[in-house]
Amino acid sequence: MRARTLPHSRLRSSGGTRIARRTRKTVVIAAVAALSAGLLAGCADDGKDEDDSSSDGGGGGGKTKITLGLFGTAGFEESGLYKEYEKLNPDIDIQQTVVERNENYYPALLNHLTTGSGLQDIQMVEVGNIAEIVQTQSDKLLDLSKYGKKSDYLDWKWQQATTADGQTIAVGTDVGPMAICYRKDLFQAAGLPTDREEVGKLWTGSWDKFVETGKKFQEKAPEGTTFLDSPGGLLQAILSGEKDRFYDSSGEVIYKTNPAVKDAFDLTAKAAEDGLIGNQTQFQPAWDTTIANSKFAAMSCPPWMLGYIKGKSKPESAGKWEIAQAPKSGNWGGSFLSVPKNGKNAEEAAKLAAWLTAPEQQAKLFAVQGSFPSTPAAYDSAAVKDAKNDMTGDAPIGTIFAEAAENIPVQTIGAKDQIIQQGLTDNGVILVTQGKSAEEAWKNAVKTIDNALDK
């Protein structure tokens, strides 16, 4: 009561303060209202409510809105695929939300799936997480085997998203058949061949030969350059071509005892000890700078990496890159589209997911975005066959990657692949470039990974 009488007595003193006071009061009330409305909306935000309002406001028949939750640069919108689909299906309105990094996107997706709220009609899943989604969330996702055509996709890609009881809960978007990108000018300066066939022959079939080539390069390397960019890149490349990596076919974690993993780790550590590898972590600003300043001669190179190189290079580096087959073909990256069952437009969403990943659309996506198709039928299309990249000049990248894609082994994947890979890289081989021994690095990685895997 007392607090209220005070302003009243002041009100009488002058008209000016009364107005000021009233406007301030209005502002306060407005602010409080806005805050509480925001709070309520925050609690009630479910995605579906928005659907309701927008389809009501659509007028006429009311368009069906399909939303996509994506991460990184999926490129569907950039390559005009949404517009094309909306033209083919005038009743459909497509919207997307994009999170930049999968590290942020994936925990949120899990949260949304387990609580059944906040989901988009279509959700993208990265290959490093697909096994976990298949094993733990398949009951919440639609079986897409009726929508996508199995024979269109690479067999292993289709299998990766298929549960033990035969439901395919996601369709493959792109794959990452890996090749080796190298700098012609630096190879020439170090007295190595530059023709892609000859370069490929230097290391065909063996990563040891690849590292030997690195030694030859390093002997005559231009000052300040290394053969490879980062230990993580080499380890990833070797492991991606192994049939069994971190899990065996029964789902047991075997990374510690699998000789293929230890060999890959030791070979990478050896190359780092010999000074063939730059002491960088991939996708960090300092690593970007080594691309811009041409500080290394070669790197493992899935199709999407060309786009990354292009983005970070100086203009004068255009055309100085060349691309050769890797010692062994492997897959690095790629994604899937899944459709949550409880979405309002699950049926329409499934149709769209299948359409977006059909061979014709994937070929278009490759031409614009560099995401390599997971559908072999697209490999014969002109969009793939004639594809070129500014960085690699005349190299027929589509043909090279297509050849790599067809040699990729069917890999055993597991739920925690991403955590194990990250542990071996970020808590492992990188330490060798900082003066630790291979043994210390391995122990540190194993310690970290085992703690991470232990429930």
Place this chain on the structure above:
Amino acid sequence: MPTRHDTAAPPAKGGAAPARPPAGSANEERRRARLSRRWQRDVRWSPYAFVSPFFLLFLAFGLFPLLYTGWASLHTVELTAPTDMSWAGLRNYTRIFDDEFFWNAAKNTLIIGIISTVPQLMMALGIAHILNYKLRASTFYRVVMLAPYATSIAAATLVFVLLFGRDYGMINWFLGLVGFDAVDWQNDTWFSKIAVSTVVIWRWTGYNALIYLAAMQAIPQDLYESAALDGASRWKQFIHVTLPSLRPTILFTVVVSTIGASQLFAEPLLFDANKGASGGPQHQFQTLGLYLYEQGWVNQHLGRASAIAWTMFLILIVVGIINYVISRRLRASS
């Protein structure tokens, strides 16, 4: 109370007023009783209604999560199926005793806490002392002091990551100019902690300086005058007049900084070049808050993360008690 005259009933008992018709009087009495009950209820319960919004929100967003976390910490729970709990007893707690990552994180939290809080508070004192003199444009300096506090942690930390870069960072470039070797601010055990502390110091020094300044301005001027008459130098005045008067304020900032330091999270998370949550390849600057996040959201073990959260909570209570005892001692001695 707005009471209309005609409804004001005669006193219930006694009184010489002529009796009204019995029916009307009974009505009147009932009405009065009802009003009075309502009024009593109003007085008794309204205050609770007025304070309830805070407590309801606290219940929903404070107490419930706290208890639920305690319940979850007794189970094995994975982020992939948060409702699927299997009883684990105290295992999540007992394993903390030989979890070297937890103790490493606890050690890091303590070290970073000390090397960020101590210089920060000392610098804040010094700055406040200088600002306490009559200066031109003093408001300008005060606003500048507060600017880091108003900057987003994420933006600031990302800039510091660039400054502290090993190969292309400005600080190493400068060190190179004056003839030092490049420092690996990300990976070195000590330098990485110093770098993280720098971000904290940069952000909070001005804030604490302003608190000290406010307290300093409340110190009576005549204390300084009499000290000056006794021949005390500026430095002696600072030691013998300013510091003793600031004691409660210093205690307050120590408590607040301790709480902040024990919850340190965003700076080490964003400082990690690998964008993981392990706080450097060898966990050099992984704090408890960061380890909790790693277990819960990267490794997806909600049960373990909950146990870590509760252990942190218990540690904080112990720290709080120690703080309380020390401050009582200090107060008693003064």
